[in-house]
Amino acid sequence: GAGVSQSPSNKVTEKGKDVELRCDPISGHTALYWYRQRLGQGLEFLIYFQGNSAPDKSGLPSDRFSAERTGESVSTLTIQRTQQEDSAVYLCASSSSRTGGGYTFGSGTRLTVV
């Protein structure tokens, strides 16, 4: 597509429920990244995909968080048994190569756990 698409744009869920966040990167972008941004704060790295593999998942905060990517395209970030501290904007970005290119970001998913 023309840009990075994330869905849903907003998600309200009850504590303890599982949620899935989706990211559709720019076609041909082999690298895909997930970041978390709490209100008014900076970006917290979660996981990085190169193709279908995840060479760096060091930022996943707990085993309740997982992510996968299929076909060098769509990625899904899953949060199990959501907690209130999971409330944040989850940003996805993609880039065209591993040559230091800048990111193209999606608009993010605002997750609210009540």
Add this chain to the structure above:
Amino acid sequence: AQTVTQSQPEMSVQEAETVTLSCTYDTSENNYYLFWYKQPPSRQMILVIRQEAYKQQNATENRFSVNFQKAAKSFSLKISDSQLGDTAMYFCAYNTNAGKSTFGDGTTLTVKP
């Protein structure tokens, strides 16, 4: 580990004036890339400008320019002729050829009419 520091949490500038946002970073690498991103209240993060460390010439994109001082590990952003639409949070970021970018904590810029 690489770190990126933005020492100005908030700044303001009058419309049409010039403002400079500061960024310093720490790395032992010789080849790397530096970026400034803009995040307006709409939340969409946009790449503003990019600098390659091996290039001595400072990058420029219209009203946006950088002052890259490699020895000092400094990478400041200058916005000339500030416009109301420049109001946003600005993030400095660092990347090598090996995966994720490291971001600073951001500077909230308000352009006043």
